[in-house]
Amino acid sequence: DAGVIQSPRHEVTEMGQEVTLRCKPISGHNSLFWYRQTMMRGLELLIYFNNNVPIDDSGMPEDRFSAKMPNASFSTLKIQPSEPRDSAVYFCASTPPGTRQETQYFGPGTRLLVL
Amino acid sequence: SQQGEEDPQALSIQEGENATMNCSYKTSINNLQWYRQNSGRGLVHLILIRSNEREKHSGRLRVTLDTSKKSSSLLITASRAADTASYFCATATTQGGSEKLVFGKGTKLTVNP
Numbered sequence: 001d002a003g004v005i006q007s008p009r010h011e012v013t014e015m016g017q018e019v020t021l022r023c024k025p026i027s028g029h030n031s032l033f034w035y036r037q038t039m040m041r042g043l044e045l046l047i048y049f050n051n052n053v054p055i056d057d058s059g060m061p062e063d064r065f066s067a068k069m070p071n072a073s074f075s076t077l078k079i080q081p082s083e084p085r086d087s088a089v090y091f092c093a094s095t096p097p098g099t100r101q102e103t104q105y106f107g108p109g110t111r112l113l114v115l
Numbered sequence: 116s117q118q119g120e121e122d123p124q125a126l127s128i129q130e131g132e133n134a135t136m137n138c139s140y141k142t143s144i145n146n147l148q149w150y151r152q153n154s155g156r157g158l159v160h161l162i163l164i165r166s167n168e169r170e171k172h173s174g175r176l177r178v179t180l181d182t183s184k185k186s187s188s189l190l191i192t193a194s195r196a197a198d199t200a201s202y203f204c205a206t207a208t209t210q211g212g213s214e215k216l217v218f219g220k221g222t223k224l225t226v227n228p
Contacts, residue, residue: 004157035218042220043158043203056213091157101145101207101214106157 002026004107006092012113018080021110023092024073033104034067034077035091043091049075082114119147119204119219127225134191136222138204139184145207145214147180149189152201152221161189161202194226 005024013019025032033048047057049069057067064083069075079086089111093104122137138147146165150158164171164180164187171178177190191198201221208215 033216043218045215045217056215058213093158101216102163103148103160104158104216106159108157 004092004094004105006090006107006110008110009108010111010113012115013082014115015083016081017114018078019082019086019112019114021077021079021090021092021112023075023077023107025075025092025094026096026105027073028096029094029105030072030097031095031099032069032075033093033095034075035093037089037091037109038087046077079112082112084114087112087114119206119217121202121204121219121222123222124220125223125225127227128194130194130196130226130228132194132226134194134198134224134226136189136202136204136224138187138189138219140187140204140206141185142206142208142210144182145209147178147187148205148207148216149176149178149187150203150205150218152203154200158203191224194224196226196228198224199226200224 007022031050034046035043037043046059047067052069067077089109091106091109093106095104119138119140148163149161152158162173162178164178175192180187201223203218203221205216205218
């Protein structure tokens with residue numbers, strides 16, 4: 001079975017540009033999580049969805065960040081406009097029904113560099 | 116705010132030795148999990164221990180949980196070079212009606228052949 005799929009794997013952009021990160025969760029999973037990982041702050045939860053509905057977005061840093069989940073098999077995280085401090089690795093993770101706080105399956109991450 | 120804090124931040128051992136990593140946390144938890152992250156990859160779930168459990172084993176992994184001290188340890192026995200990775204603890208809590216899984220900053224383990 002395919003795991004969590006993220007694209008692109010690497011993104012280099014200039015400050016002020018819009019960045020869109022994509023995630024396809026494991027088929028049958030109904031919770032999806034977006035994380036950001038930096039050396040300084042470690043792994044931070046940005047937002048999570050349950051059954052395509054955003055449940056907790058308290059980790060979203062500011063209005064420049066937005067996330068959507070239009071269906072059970074696709075989610076996007078958008079940064080507009082991007083800033084150098086957004087440089088990080090962004091992970092998507094998913095969990096099967098009824099196990100939201102248990103084993104999370106992580107994608108390979110998107111390494112974002114904003115110049 | 117960080118819930119789990121791993122100790123040490125970095126650990127270097129020889130192949131065959133045991134590696135012990137610790138995690139301390141601040142609030143009551145539903146469960147505690149350990150994950151491994153190889154360089155440039157996503158996190159992989161290793162083991163979960165529930166708040167009413169004290170010890171759990173999985174292959175060469177042994178996890179203990181002491182809820183009175185709000186701490187957990189991960190022991191990797193007979194380490195191998197392939198165990199070189201960063202190890203994270205994650206605490207599952209319920210805050211304000213919202214369930215959260217909060218990760219620590221990790222212990223970077225290097226196993227020298």
